[in-house]
Amino acid sequence: MKPLERVTPFGRKDACDAAQIPFTFDGKRYTGRAGDTLAAALLANGVDIVGRSFKLHRPRGVFAAGIDECNALVQLEAGGFDEPNARATLIALYPELRARGQNAWPNARFDLFNVLDRFQRWLPASFYYKSMIWPNWHFYERFVRPIAGLGRAPEADDAQRYQRRNAHCDVLVCGAGPAGLAAALAAARAGLSVIVADQARTFGGALNDTRELLDGAPAMRWVESATATLRAMPLVRLLSDTTVSGYYENNFLVAAERVANAQGPAAGTGSLRERLWRIRAREVVVATGALERPLVFADNDRPGVMLAGAVRSYLNRFGVVAGQRIVVAANHDDAYRTAFDYHAAGLREIVMVDTRANVPARLRVALSEHGIALHAGYGIQRVRGKRRVRAVEIARHTGGGRLEGVTVTLACDLVAMSSGWTPTIHLFSQAGGSLRYDDTQFCLVPDRCAQAVQVAGAANGVFSLAACLREGDAAGREAARRLGADVDADATAAAMAARLPHAEEEPATLGIEPFWFTRTARTDKQWLDFQYDVKVSDVALAMRENFQSVEHVKRYTTGGMSVDQGKSSNFNILAVMAELSGRPIVDVGTTRFRPPYAPVTLGTFAGPTVGERYAPWRTLPAHAWHVAQRASFDDYGWRRPGCYPFDGEDIAAATTREVLAVRYGVGLFDGSPLGKIDVRGPDAAAFLNRVYVNNLASLKPGFARYAMLTNENGVLIDDGVVARVSETHFIVHATSGAVDRVFVLLDEYLQCEWPDLRVFVNNVTTQWANVTVSGPRARALVSSIESDIDWNPDVFGHMQFRQGTFAGAPARVLRASFTGEVTYEISVPARYAASLWETVQRAGAPLGATPYGIEALEVMRTEKGYLHIGADTDGVSNPHDIGWEKIIAKKEGDFIGRRSLQRPADRDSRRLAFVGIEALDPRERLPVGGHFIEAGPLMLPTRSQGYVTAACLSPMLGKSIGLGILSNGAARVGETVQIYAKGKVCAARIVPPAHFDPHGERLHA
Incomplete structure (x- = not known):
């Protein structure tokens, strides 16, 4: 269509003098006016086709004027400013904006994939479930993938940044239309702190789109006055361009504010794009308006068929005439405003x-x-x-959606349609509110809600301006009254009349006569969801195939699952289901309204936690020392050395060298990330005895014990060494990856289960630095350093704990081992980390002390058969699976999970038990993750009997060994098994977990 002449927007004479804004769409240059949205500018330039539908690639034009737009989805900008699926109706026009239509090739106006429209009879709802079966899905995938989707995900890094803000207020008003502004004024005048959030750049809601008068003047003058009044109040915060997208428990709401929405790349790299508001409100007023419903008739998806309210909006807000010859089609009174407004703008070809x-x-x-x-x-x-x-064919309506008799053809280039309004009850529903069906307005309206929320205006099913103002004012005063303000004096009719502007009284209802779809037209030509090509025939097919639940029909047809999330289609789908099944709409039910209400960029949720801030490296207290030793770092939750390779040495060679250094001499390891939880109090022993599987109450001061932790289901969740410092003081060691979780669990038990216990717990992991000295010469090394600790093995044996000084620093020393060698875990306050490591390195130089990393530790613990929770267990492993039956039997009293361990399933001999593995071929490395399968010829598929959890080529044993969990593993020691992985099978023998020094002579030396 050719570019259209503009008219003067109602009450905005200065709009005609607005600056001209150049922009590009699908590679072609256009101009718009300052204040336009991209959709308004495209309409003004006569751009009919702005995109293509998802499945059939039918042409799509601008359909709505706000957040309910389902057709005009564009790919905005490129590079670091690239944004897919952007609604043209919400994009404020800015200089040199670049956009292109989506889901089309080579462009939206000429799309080669439009050929799919010719095959629509073979592409009904969920056709892929019934047709893409033989030979297999992957055959069809290569054809489907290239044409699937709408916009393209950005490939470049986001060039802009995002913020998060927290706010508290007495009253949050969602929506700044007439009801919202009236509510905000009432609450603010009562002295309450108020936040007003509206998705539009300009407050006023529907008043922006109409020729309504308040006090005899254009309604927007009252909006401007009310906004200025609110802005001048110190306790009021106004948030425009802000969509409240989620309503959660205890009046906690989330809103997304578009800060640089009207700037694009001109805002610059690093500019603030969006801000996420997390708001806690004592009272909430939802005044979010209503969404217009389309009429359903044959080919109602053609470009030039628009919502009547949208046509009115473009005319009155932007001065854009969407067509020269207009047919307004409706079933209620409100749509007549569009015809009258077009006539007032000087257009005469109106039917x-x-x-x-x-x-x-x-x-x-x-x-x-x-x-x-x-x-x-x-x-x-x-x-x-x-x-x-180009034209419409009309016929007489005989009732029930039937059009019969002689058809009349009306030439036109614009159809403005409306079948009523649906209150925007998404936030109210998210708050847990229930809905009821209003059989006078034929829509769902709010009913009851347990949270402190009120609904006012069109969102409450009230559509006259005067009534909206009264409802908003009443909601604001009620919020104030609930919060203790004295507002009774303002409740009189005279007081209300003085507060509120005068609006012409209108009928209480819109006079709707339901018309849900055209029964006498082809149902496969009547669109319900315009973006996803869901038609009346698709809903009929779903119901014919016995999908009666609205949730099932939604997923079977994909109706309401496009970018607009059914804002323009959901209610019509419910109504069509009701008509086809003969049920009342109220019995059909509704789909669940889930947050977010509107799409929110992922960057907004991430906020500033991107890049290095997303997951900051946790570095060791002696990180600089390890860097100087040329450590090869990896991410183990902390930035930890995997090994310390020499020049020309690969990881495997470095790991073997470090293992041998520990086994034959002495090695140095940084165990600082090992969890350390301080447990103190008169009831500390009783508390830990209730939590841990084995008996800790009998542990004597100065001694330590290996302990297991299970959850209420008896599943292993962590292990570690517990040291008793004194009668009332314990140090609980947890795995480095689980310490935070274990600390929270212990704290929760104390606060929620046993608040009577006199115990304090504190996570002190980061307060202590550690150097672990391990190997046959470990005692010689620590004895050479100044200390008041007696290292004599007869005095300081395995699994004992000492406190004292070491190298001039206060120290805690635990003799416990994860290598199978004599080991001293020396911990000092973190500030001594660097000096401790330098001292130990100097003292160990004559003994050949070698730093070793996680890789060597893994090899040594595999050789010794030490359990690693999470690696050698799965989500159902319990203490019985690792041979702790006798330990549990000896313990008197209860512990968390004990009752669950009595269940037959938890004692079944077929459970996966912890075992050792030896490859029959000593040179063949066992595949970690490989599954144990039945012996004999390989027949796939086959049942897994367990899997390999750890494996290595043992430097000390000269063979391939591993650990795993195997069904009935304890009874299968000595058995030869097959291990399958990646199409290959290797043979192995089941052995006890301890491959090296099984009796612990080296450990106790």
């Missing part, structure tokens, strides 16, 4: 088509006065035109 035979007399008179033709009792049978509407 009104109303499915109701009994049109109110006041509307008939008004149409006659304006010279507008009326076809009462008629409906649109079908649309003519392919790339844009």
